Amino acid sequence: MSKLTELRRAQQADRRRRQLMLWVAFAVTLVLLPFAATNFGLTILTQICIASVFALAYNMLLGQGGMLSFGHAVYFGLGGYLVMHVMKFVGDGLPVPMVFMPVFGGIFGLIMGIIVGSFSTRRSGTVFAMISLGIAELVAGCALIIVSFFGGEEGVSADRTKGISFFGYHLAQQIEVYFFAAFWFFVATFMMYRFSRTPAGRMANAVRDNPERVEFVGYSQRRVRFVSFAASAFFAGLAGGMFAIQYEIVTEAAVNAVASGQVLLQAYIGGIGFFVGPIVGAIALTLLSTVVSGATELWLLYAGLIFVGTVLFVPQGLTGLIMMHARAWRNGRLGSLIVPYLLSGIPLIATLIGIIGLLEMTAFVEKAGVGDTVMRLYYTELDTSSWAPWLGFAALTIAGLLMLRFARPGLKAAWERANGTVSAPSEATPTSSIVREQAAE
Amino acid sequence: METVVFSLLNGLVYGLLLFLLASGLTVIFSMMGVLNFAHASFYMLGAYFAYSISLKIGYWPALFIAPVIVGIVGAVVERYGLRHVHKFGHVPELIFTFGLAFLLEEIVQFVWGRDQKPYRGPEELSGPLFELFGSSFPAYKMFMLLISVAIFIALLVVLNRTRIGLIIQAAINQPQVVAMLGHNVPLIFMMTFGVGTALAGVAGVIAGPVLGTYPAMGIELGSIVFVVVVLGGLGSLIGAFAASLIIGFVQTFAIAVNGTLADVFAKFGIIVTRDTVLHDIWFATLPQVAPLLPYLMLILVLIFRPLGLFGTRET
Secondary structure: OOOHHHHHHHHHHHHHHHHHHHHHHHHHHHHHHHOOOOHHHHHHHHHHHHHHHHHHHHHHHHHOOOOOOOOOOHHHHHHHHHHHHHHHHOOOOOOOHHHHHHHHHHHHHHHHHHHHHHOOOOOOOHHHHHHHHHHHHHHHHHHHHHHHHOOOOOEEEEEOOOOOOOOOOOOOOHHHHHHHHHHHHHHHHHHHHHHOHHHHHHHHHHHHHHHHHHHOOOOOHHHHHHHHHHHHHHHHHHHHHHHHHHHOOEHHHHHHHHHHHHHHHHHHHHHHOOOOOHHHHHHHHHHHHHHHHOOOOOOOHHHHHHHHHHHOOOOOOOHHHHOOOOOHHHHOHHHHOOOOOOHHHHHOOOOOOOHHHHHHHHHHHOOOOOOOOOEEEEEEEEEEOOOHHHHHHHHHHHHHHHHHHHHHHHHHHHHHHHHOOOOOOOOOOOOHHHHHHHHHO | OOOHHHHHHHHHHHHHHHHHHHHHHHHHHHHHHOOOHHHHHHHHHHHHHHHHHHHHHHHHHHHHHHHHHHHHHHHHHHHHHHHHHOOOOHHHHHHHHHHHHHHHHHHHHHHOOOOOOOOOOOEEEEEOEEEEOOEEEHHHHHHHHHHHHHHHHHHHHHHOOOOOHHHHHHHHHHHHHHOOHHHHHHHHHHHHEEEEHHHHHHHHHHHHHHHHHHHHOHHHHHHHHHHHHHHOOOOHHHHHHHHHHHHHHHHHHHHHHEEHHHHHHHHHOOOOOOOOOOOOHHHHEEHHHHHHHHHHHHHHHHHHOOOOOOHHHHH
């Protein structure tokens, strides 16, 4: 008996120590990252911090509470707008350092979340999704009509360097803005993680998985959803405040349906079943929208393909894809997967190169003027008027697909060996359990 | 008088067009339990296919060919996309159709470009049909009206008077029982999805020349169609019909009537000036807020009557 409790206590202490180390590592990474980045890189890092907070806030609804919202940018954008106005007051002499601005955004998001949540969280599922869509369209429309608050088409802008300084810092340089964003990113992530471990956060999971049973246990599913919703709106508003500081302008684009869709994309591609999933998704899509968009005009098409591909084939998201290997790693057989991965990975990359090549060349031909036939792709010059590159890419695609087909059985066998599937049923990832439960309904 | 008559006619045309989309969406929803976010994207595909076909062989063949192609695309999406996601549950299904809407818009931009296409109706219908109080009513709009009514009647007859309609109605309510009776329910689902998207395609073919053929046309109409099916009650065809007409009339009348809340207040002796609080709201004109009215109605209905006007089920 005493030995058992001792063992448990030791385990708990161990877990706590490991968690602490993770948080420390997270903080150290945030501090060290800018030293490896250029000025452009700093902007991207700042964007990633903002997008991550927003995506994490969104996942409090979708991943942890099972509520699908098509209008969460409302709270993000409204938080941003309010911060813009507070920033103007600061410019007129309100003695608050700019670094605390996100708090105002969060509080405004919370107020709006309480108002909207009071009626929208009565039901989950389709009705909730529809209300969120309606609210999103209404607010986006109002943003163009109510000029005194939203500033119409031009939006609202202010200067972040005004007002009293924070220990001598005025957020004048991008590096200062980055540390400001990284600080709030860390604080918000920590708070959201702690929230997911409170009874309210745990009950949100329960309501997601089995609302009926929650009611029988004595909880009101509506109250649980409402609490999650309000908390999520708070963090979305906080992210909006960070956004306002970074860009110094907030327009209708921050509240509209596109912004709402984007955060859904980020959370889902990253993996809604994991706490860190949205961060992974935010990183991936921010890189796509900054780095890849500089290289190709088709990046939105690729984003769409990735999104639909994720929903169809990897519903557990990028994080789920990584976490799938936890078991093989514990078995000490992760190394045995390298060769089969290379065998399928190379044809996969070949296929992707082929498809992207064909798409890029088609896009080029459609845009190009008469006689303009040479384009740069993959660091080489291609002549789109000759048949060679077309045939080459097509051959690459088909060959890649064929080889993928051949490599599949080997990959599957290696996967089963590495996981030791014979001994026990495969471990359930959080997403797969949501997915299964919903399928069972 | 003139405004009233023309708004009525325009509202009817627009409302029936909405019904072409809403009917397919409603039947698909009742059967498979999934709200197809991408439904209006098939409307967009219809317009673009018809545009390309009409350039080659004219408008009339396009009117028949384009919806068929759209229907086939829809059936393929159901067979290889939705059916696969279905086992993950409703939320992933909704997310899938959302992603599909996004992807289809990008594909259309990739193939046809970002700008509006000069898609036109047939030469024969380009003139006015009749003149009333000095304004003319285009023949093409009457043609749209007739097509919509014809499809509405055909749909009613098929659903209520034929064997396949009977099976569809049964599959809407009790898919498992229908499967046990030996019907191929997945096939019925696929066909229904195909026909529903083909109806959206028809709407695209006939509305493209009037409302414009551009990449955002699907997303823009899509949320309105959502409002229609939710307002009418999810799964109710009659409700979808009523809600289509309501939204159609609301939209056209709101654009035709010029007024602000400040005018209304003035009637009651309350004078609102530019210095009053929230003056933006009181001075917003009705045509300005017209696009927002459907969403306002949607939210109010969902709060006070989540089943919609004629609905009987929630999810």
